Amino acid sequence: MLLFRHDAQEPPILSPRIPIIGHLINMICYKQDFYHQLGQHNPDLPIFTLPLGLGKMYIITSPALVQAAMRKKSLSFEPLTVAFAERMVGFGPNIMDLMHHPPANSESWLNAQHKPYDMLAPGAALNDMNARVLNSVADIINSVGPEFETKQFYIWLRNSFTRATTGALFGAQNPLTEDPKLNDSLWDYEGGQADLLMKPFPSLTARKPFQGRAALQEALRAYFRAGHDQDSDVSLVIKGRVEVNKKWGLPIDDIADHELGMLFVSVTNAIPTLFWMIFYVFHDSQLVADLQNELLGCVEEMEDSNGQRECIFSVAKFSAECPLLVSTYQEVMRMTNRQLGTRTVIEDTYLSHSSVGDAAGTPTTYLLKKGTHIQMPSIITAYAPATWGEDVHNFDPRRFITTGEREKERQQNRAFNPFGGGKHLCPGRHFAYAEILGAVAALVLGFEIVTPEGGQVSVPPMNNSLVEAVGKPLSDVQQNLLVNIRRRPGWEGVKWRFVAGNGTTDT
Ligand code: HEM
Numbered sequence: 001m002l003l004f005r006h007d008a009q010e011p012p013i014l015s016p017r018i019p020i021i022g023h024l025i026n027m028i029c030y031k032q033d034f035y036h037q038l039g040q041h042n043p044d045l046p047i048f049t050l051p052l053g054l055g056k057m058y059i060i061t062s063p064a065l066v067q068a069a070m071r072k073k074s075l076s077f078e079p080l081t082v083a084f085a086e087r088m089v090g091f092g093p094n095i096m097d098l099m100h101h102p103p104a105n106s107e108s109w110l111n112a113q114h115k116p117y118d119m120l121a122p123g124a125a126l127n128d129m130n131a132r133v134l135n136s137v138a139d140i141i142n143s144v145g146p147e148f149e150t151k152q153f154y155i156w157l158r159n160s161f162t163r164a165t166t167g168a169l170f171g172a173q174n175p176l177t178e179d180p181k182l183n184d185s186l187w188d189y190e191g192g193q194a195d196l197l198m199k200p201f202p203s204l205t206a207r208k209p210f211q212g213r214a215a216l217q218e219a220l221r222a223y224f225r226a227g228h229d230q231d232s233d234v235s236l237v238i239k240g241r242v243e244v245n246k247k248w249g250l251p252i253d254d255i256a257d258h259e260l261g262m263l264f265v266s267v268t269n270a271i272p273t274l275f276w277m278i279f280y281v282f283h284d285s286q287l288v289a290d291l292q293n294e295l296l297g298c299v300e301e302m303e304d305s306n307g308q309r310e311c312i313f314s315v316a317k318f319s320a321e322c323p324l325l326v327s328t329y330q331e332v333m334r335m336t337n338r339q340l341g342t343r344t345v346i347e348d349t350y351l352s353h354s355s356v357g358d359a360a361g362t363p364t365t366y367l368l369k370k371g372t373h374i375q376m377p378s379i380i381t382a383y384a385p386a387t388w389g390e391d392v393h394n395f396d397p398r399r400f401i402t403t404g405e406r407e408k409e410r411q412q413n414r415a416f417n418p419f420g421g422g423k424h425l426c427p428g429r430h431f432a433y434a435e436i437l438g439a440v441a442a443l444v445l446g447f448e449i450v451t452p453e454g455g456q457v458s459v460p461p462m463n464n465s466l467v468e469a470v471g472k473p474l475s476d477v478q479q480n481l482l483v484n485i486r487r488r489p490g491w492e493g494v495k496w497r498f499v500a501g502n503g504t505t506d507t
Contacts, residue, residue: 003054009367011047011058014038024052031464032338032379032471035059039380046356047366058345058374063387063415064353066341066376070422072351075343075374077424078110088197089261090213094254109248116240117427125236127500129168130315130434132233134498136164137439141447144485146492150452153483154275154473159183161271165435169266170259171233173226175219182219188212190268191475194467217257224256238262269470270432276470277332277440279459280395282449287328287397294324295445304495311494313441315434316501322441327400329437330416334382335395336462337418339469341376345369381415388412395459418470438498446491452482 003020006013016022026034039061042048046062060066069075082099085091091099095109102108119125140160162183166176176182192209199205223229229242241262245255281287298321300312319326345368352365368374385392388399402409419426426432443449451457460481462471472478487494 002051004051004056006049006056007367007369009365010369011049011366012045014042014045014048014050014059016051020051021053023050027052027466031466032377033464035340035375035377036379036383039377039384043384043386046364047351056372058368058372059380060341060374060376061380061384062353062356063381063384063411063417064355065351066381066417067414067421068351068353069343069374069376070341070417070420070425072349073423074345074347074349075368076346077343079344079346080342080373081110084197087202088193089257090196090217091257092254094250095258098248098250112244112248113241114423116237116244119235119237119240120427120431122430126430129235129237129431130500131498132235133164133168133431133435134315134438134500136167137161137435137442138496138498140164141439141442141496144447144487146487148448148450148484148486150482150484152479153481153485154478157275157278158187158271158478161274161435161439162186162267165266165270166263168431169235169238169262170223171228171231171235173223173228173231175216175223176263179219182216185212185215186263186267189216190264194465213260216260216263220256220259220263221253224252224259266428266431268468270428270435272468272470272472273333273336273432274436274439275473276336276459277329277436278443278449279457280332280335280397281328281440281444282457283459284397285456288444291324291328291444294322295441298322298441299445309494310497311442311446311491312497312499313438314499314501315438316499318437318441322437323401324397325437325441328397329433329440330400331395331397333418333470334388334399334416336470337378337382338465338471339378339418339420340466341374341378341417341420343374343376345372345374376417378417381417384415387415434500442496442498446488446494446496448484448486448488450484452484454484457483 002013014023016026018025023034030037038050038059042061046065047058047060050057050059060069085099086096098109102110120129159180163176163180166174176186188208189212190209192206192212195206196202196209196213203210224242228234229238238259241259242255245258250258281291295313298313298317300314302310302312304310348370349368350365351368352363354363357363381387383392400412419429449457460473460477463474465471473481
């Protein structure tokens with residue numbers, strides 16, 4: 001029984017067991033587990049229509065169709081951006097007006113936002129940002145001493161790397177350095193975004209994220225009014241965004257509000273990914289030993305002018321010289337990425353791919369109807385046994401090391417989309433690579449990370465959320481997980497340093 005129209009050319013319907021609302025109930029109750037089950041139980045459906053009460057959604061499971069969909073202009077991210085901007089990001093009427101009334105014959109404001117992302121592509125501007133963030137990463141790890149220190153680990157990592165990242169983007173005068181409490185405000189806002197969107201009267205019903213956002217907006221406005229965005233240590237991506245918005249005539253307070261988005265995206269996925277990578281690695285003493293061996297061949301040692309031992313990693317060397325480190329990073333992302341890849345069909349669209357069709361090899365073409373939402377959940381493509389093998393649920397740090405099986409690797413590359421794709425492919429991926437791999441390389445070679453009792457750490461459970469592109473540990477774990485960290489014997493006196501490099505840092 002259907003409460004919506006369904007054309008025979010549209011993707012086949014996957015009927016729920018409880019008519020009409022079965023999928024909706026399962027989605028609300030089981031969240032990511034629901035999508036996971038959909039993928040595991042329907043390996044032969046490359047795309048299907050999911051009835052959701054009065055409406056429907058298309059789910060794409062075939063990596064080839066995901067790639068084709070990401071390239072289609074008529075499958076757009078913009079309607080959702082506009083829908084979320086006011087309630088979730090808190091944009092005021094000036095920005096909302098630009099979103100709702102794009103000029104008929106020239107580029108829209110939303111499109112104009114893409115140009116500054118060029119500054120996050122490999123090149124001088126990215127090297128500059130990487131150098132700044134890696135300097136701060138060096139400060140964080142050099143502050144750890146030779147005796148075990150017990151850390152509230154997630155919070156320690158979160159706070160120190162948030163400061164490092166925002167410093168690299170917004171310069172030393174950024175609001176989070178000025179007022180460390182804003183660090184909590186940022187994560188309060190991050191943790192309650194869904195509530196801001198869904199709950200009525202969010203100022204009352206979602207107080208924490210609402211107040212966190214307000215505090216950040218106020219601080220960003222003060223930063224912009226004081227002209228700190230023009231300081232010499234501010235990244236070119238931020239300067240580029242500000243320039244675009246000034247050209248569009250936005251007042252300074254709206255320009256400040258807009259940067260809340262950048263503050264948020266720069267930390268929300270990278271820091272949890274770093275957390276998971278540390279735990280997956282330090283959980284496995286053989287992996288730690290193998291990585292240490294690999295990293296010994298990549299680290300440069302020298303003495304500084306005071307005779308102190310310095311160990312230096314050049315981030316540009318990782319891709320050529322540290323295949324296990326890079327593969328571990330990719331495998332961590334395969335295991336922990338939870339992006340849903342949501343798009344909206346803005347005009348009727350035909351979707352097909354040569355690899356999706358009948359036994360005779362004739363591609364099947366699907367009609368996607370205007371106004372329907374599409375999702376391409378990572379948890380489906382990244383956990384498909386047909387692509388990754390029967391051990392898909394196991395963590396295999398060597399999974400991404402090239403073996404020369406070209407067809408298998410081609411299929412896996414297509415199914416591995418932790419950074420999304422198409423026009424919205426995450427522009428921050430090179431920056432994240434430098435920050436995360438730089439930090440993990442130094443931690444593995446020069447530090448011990450164990451439980452407070454001295455045992456091996458285990459990978460904590462992940463929360464089950466539909467709004468996080470990278471899952472976070474459960475809130476109890478975030479607050480209470482204690483870990484001991486110290487310098488590795490033999491590496492006590494080392495000063496860690498990084499070279500940002502100018503090679504490609506793509507994954
Ligand atoms: C491991 C870390 C990261 C992950 C897994 C990640 C993932 C993603 C994903 C899934 C998207 C949406 C893509 C889509 O819908 O197709 C995205 C967009 C974006 N990310 Fe990241 N991201 C990471 C780090 C960063 C960092 C460090 C920055 C900034 C320095 C950043 C900036 C952005 C921006 C600006 C967008 C919006 C792009 C657009 O709409 O065109 N990301 N990211």
